[in-house]
Amino acid sequence: MSGAATVDAGVRTLVVRCPDWPLTALGVGPLQPALVLASGRVVATTPAAREAGVARGQRLREAQFRCPEVRVLERDDSREARRFEVVAAALEDVTPWLEAWRPGSCAFGVRGPVRLSGGEVNLVGRTARLVVAALDDLVGSSAGHPGCGIGVADGRFAAGLAAGAADASVVDGGGAVVVPPGGVPAFLAPLPVAVLGRPALVDVLVRLGLDTLGAFAALPAADVVARFGAEGRDAHRLASGMDGRPPDPRPVPPDLEVSVAFDPPVERVDQVAFAARSLSEALHGRLSDSGLACTLVLIEAETEHGERLARRWRDEGVLGPGAVADRVRWQLEGWLHGPPATRPTSGITRLVLVPDEVVPATGRQQGFWGGASAADERAARACTRVEGLVGPGSVRVPEWRGGRDPGECLALVPFVRRDGDGPGHPSRVVAAGADGPPWPGALPGPLPAAVHVDPATVEVRDAAGRMVAVDGRGVLSAPPHLLLSPPAPGGSAATGAGDRVVAWAGPWPLDERWWDPRRRRRSARLQVVAADGTARLVVLEGGVWRVAATYD
Amino acid sequence: MAAPHRFPASLLAEPDPFDDLAEEERAEPGAEPSRPRSVPTVGEVASRTRPTVLAVERALPVLPALAGLFPGGLRRGITIGISGVGARSLAIAMMVRATATGSWIAVVGDPDLGLAAAAGQGLAMERLVVVEAPDPTGWGPVVATLVGAFDLVMVAPRHRVGAVDARRLAARCRERGSVLFHLGAGPWPDRLDLRLVVGAATWTGPDAGHGRLWSRRAGVTASGRGMESTGRRTELLLPGPDGMTGGA
Numbered sequence: 001m002s003g004a005a006t007v008d009a010g011v012r013t014l015v016v017r018c019p020d021w022p023l024t025a026l027g028v029g030p031l032q033p034a035l036v037l038a039s040g041r042v043v044a045t046t047p048a049a050r051e052a053g054v055a056r057g058q059r060l061r062e063a064q065f066r067c068p069e070v071r072v073l074e075r076d077d078s079r080e081a082r083r084f085e086v087v088a089a090a091l092e093d094v095t096p097w098l099e100a101w102r103p104g105s106c107a108f109g110v111r112g113p114v115r116l117s118g119g120e121v122n123l124v125g126r127t128a129r130l131v132v133a134a135l136d137d138l139v140g141s142s143a144g145h146p147g148c149g150i151g152v153a154d155g156r157f158a159a160g161l162a163a164g165a166a167d168a169s170v171v172d173g174g175g176a177v178v179v180p181p182g183g184v185p186a187f188l189a190p191l192p193v194a195v196l197g198r199p200a201l202v203d204v205l206v207r208l209g210l211d212t213l214g215a216f217a218a219l220p221a222a223d224v225v226a227r228f229g230a231e232g233r234d235a236h237r238l239a240s241g242m243d244g245r246p247p248d249p250r251p252v253p254p255d256l257e258v259s260v261a262f263d264p265p266v267e268r269v270d271q272v273a274f275a276a277r278s279l280s281e282a283l284h285g286r287l288s289d290s291g292l293a294c295t296l297v298l299i300e301a302e303t304e305h306g307e308r309l310a311r312r313w314r315d316e317g318v319l320g321p322g323a324v325a326d327r328v329r330w331q332l333e334g335w336l337h338g339p340p341a342t343r344p345t346s347g348i349t350r351l352v353l354v355p356d357e358v359v360p361a362t363g364r365q366q367g368f369w370g371g372a373s374a375a376d377e378r379a380a381r382a383c384t385r386v387e388g389l390v391g392p393g394s395v396r397v398p399e400w401r402g403g404r405d406p407g408e409c410l411a412l413v414p415f416v417r418r419d420g421d422g423p424g425h426p427s428r429v430v431a432a433g434a435d436g437p438p439w440p441g442a443l444p445g446p447l448p449a450a451v452h453v454d455p456a457t458v459e460v461r462d463a464a465g466r467m468v469a470v471d472g473r474g475v476l477s478a479p480p481h482l483l484l485s486p487p488a489p490g491g492s493a494a495t496g497a498g499d500r501v502v503a504w505a506g507p508w509p510l511d512e513r514w515w516d517p518r519r520r521r522r523s524a525r526l527q528v529v530a531a532d533g534t535a536r537l538v539v540l541e542g543g544v545w546r547v548a549a550t551y552d
Numbered sequence: 553m554a555a556p557h558r559f560p561a562s563l564l565a566e567p568d569p570f571d572d573l574a575e576e577e578r579a580e581p582g583a584e585p586s587r588p589r590s591v592p593t594v595g596e597v598a599s600r601t602r603p604t605v606l607a608v609e610r611a612l613p614v615l616p617a618l619a620g621l622f623p624g625g626l627r628r629g630i631t632i633g634i635s636g637v638g639a640r641s642l643a644i645a646m647m648v649r650a651t652a653t654g655s656w657i658a659v660v661g662d663p664d665l666g667l668a669a670a671a672g673q674g675l676a677m678e679r680l681v682v683v684e685a686p687d688p689t690g691w692g693p694v695v696a697t698l699v700g701a702f703d704l705v706m707v708a709p710r711h712r713v714g715a716v717d718a719r720r721l722a723a724r725c726r727e728r729g730s731v732l733f734h735l736g737a738g739p740w741p742d743r744l745d746l747r748l749v750v751g752a753a754t755w756t757g758p759d760a761g762h763g764r765l766w767s768r769r770a771g772v773t774a775s776g777r778g779m780e781s782t783g784r785r786t787e788l789l790l791p792g793p794d795g796m797t798g799g800a
Contacts, residue, residue: 376656381701386697386698390690398680430671430677446669446766447672451669452664479761504758504761505757505761505765506761529758529765532637533768
């Protein structure tokens with residue numbers, strides 16, 4: 001293992017990570033409890049909120065239960081990007097080869113700048129001072145931001161983890177984590193496998209008893225490939241301290257760069273972003289024609305007066321057309337709305353996208369007729385628009401949950417537009433899987449086409465006019481004969497003749513969650529067909545019959 | 553008597569919007585208004601040179617069982633009203649084949665729609681979007697947005713839809729080739745292109761306590777533009793014994 005690591009160790013990299021960036025960008029300091037919410041889930045918290053038990057991935061209700069005084073903020077991507085541009089611009093004093101990963105973290109290769117700074121310790125110190133000075137300027141005080149974490153290691157993966165582990169509060173380079181050359185396997189070994197960031201694989205590894213990267217890396221590589229395929233191989237390489245993908249000797253073909261000229265020059269970000277969308281689709285098309293995908297893209301913008309802003313953006317996953325367009329928008333937001341000293345003096349005349357690092361495209365399996373279709377795109381845009389008109393959470397899509405009642409098999413969840421892929425939600429499950437759990441006692445099909453949100457009470461009478469009951473063994477007291485709607489609260493007692501029952505089936509008793517005294521449910525369901533041909537599902541629960549659904 | 557002094561027309565007219573231009577660039581006040589642009593836009597050229605769209609291509613596919621009602625498929629750009637008990641099942645059945653070929657559905661303001669039944673009939677649930685009923689003033693714009701982007705839009709308004717909204721939606725359907733379904737017996741202020749009424753259903757399956765609901769035979773009456781005044785009547789299995797819609 002260690003022999004392989006020295007042969008194939010990654011490029012020595014320095015990673016700068018600003019912890020809780022979404023909050024810093026919104027101007028919230030680390031001392032007040034606050035959280036940032038995106039599509040109903042907590043995505044970032046301040047240290048003060050974390051102390052109270054708020055964690056990422058929680059729902060708002062749970063977070064507020066743990067910390068009632070927490071301040072809730074909505075995520076603002078463009079603001080995050082705009083403010084991070086200030087930090088990235090400050091780091092250009094250290095190196096021109098800065099790679100932005102996403103707002104809040106960026107990286108650069110150590111080899112060049114370390115010679116200028118005279119040693120890694122000095123380089124780390126200088127970087128930390130520059131970043132903290134930029135943050136101080138941005139927020140206005142040194143108490144308004146949690147500082148930055150710096151990690152240095154062989155390879156981006158280890159450097160990123162080192163930056164995450166660094167104590168951001170120590171400013172002068174002392175808090176950075178510097179993994180010595182060749183020390184990456186030892187640094188990674190005790191870390192949990194969850195840091196690999198591949199939930200499906202990690203789940204299997206944990207169940208196999210491999211809960212640290214060291215244990216996973218100790219497996220023979222050939223066995224890992226045989227069992228987990230290419231994804232397992234990449235994860236195994238990361239865990240052993242190598243670069244995620246095996247080196248690919250293919251050079252980037254020279255003609256992949258795409259550009260667009262603006263005449264007249266454009267001043268507004270949304271106009272450029274609009275052009276960037278089709279430009280990144282063109283780039284994506286060219287790449288996929290050569291069987292390639294892009295992991296590092298150079299976005300270069302030029303103004304009428306010759307000012308240039310070039311920034312490299314990296315994504316370890318593959319940068320799809322949507323992701324590239326987003327990054328163009330982030331970069332230009334930061335530039336065009338940045339501090340006056342760095343703001344360009346005229347409109348943008350040219351936008352260039354250069355794929356700086358490509359890998360063979362093995363990744364996403366597109367749909368049979370090609371990826372997200374135009375219809376998918378249109379639908380997603382309309383959903384976003386309607387959400388803007390009606391309010392957040394008003395547009396919902398079905399998701400499979402499973403259950404015994406027709407109303408609980410599919411739940412409606414808020415529509416979320418995923419970055420980089422269509423709204424087809426490859427991850428959203430809409431039907432029972434073949435290996436899903438069975439639901440004994442589920443209502444037999446065909447299922448009712450109208451499941452009433454607010455079921456109306458009804459009286460089920462037998463031929464003698466008595467209420468029909470179901471005993472403990474699930475047997476009806478008498479065959480149902482008549483369905484009577486109860487009188488309206490203010491109306492007269494007469495309710496008409498009611499619906500005569502011509503056919504019925506059931507009852508099917510249901511005793512759910514009998515082990516849980518609070519959520520326990522006992523009911524009996526009956527299908528009845530009235531004389532007019534209307535079939536209904538009536539449910540007896542707590543001594544009251546209700547029309548739960550209609551076979552509409 | 554001297555001829556009455558005539559004001560130049562330019563002084564009486566609206567101030568010229570380009571009066572900061574040089575003299576020779578200004579439009580002559582008496583000259584005819586500038587001619588419309590003779591160079592067509594790319595969009596215009598594309599629409600002129602587009603091959604003729606056959607009527608068959610302007611239709612959404614339907615299940616074979618519904619071919620009697622919709623020979624050649626569900627014509628795009630029309631408005632359809634469906635009422636009667638069984639309306640939801642029929643609406644879903646009409647959409648099943650279209651969603652399987654990539655069309656999206658939006659359902660506005662029908663909280664009672666049985667999603668499990670829709671999935672059971674074979675609707676592609678990954679292309680279904682459910683929108684909460686917006687308040688009556690916002691209803692028109694929301695549905696208009698959806699009609700522009702979704703091939704199939706089903707509405708079940710609980711309020712009185714304004715005549716202006718209804719006409720605008722119908723026009724937008726024609727323009728975009730979407731199909732608007734109006735569910736339920738509630739009034740619709742505009743003339744619907746097609747009206748379907750589900751009536752007289754008989755269920756097979758349940759007996760006194762034995763069996764279960766199995767299949768329904770229902771008569772569907774279609775009336776509307778381009779149809780005989782008495783309407784066209786078909787018998788359908790909604791659903792058939794296999795859970796799918798079948799011809800009777």
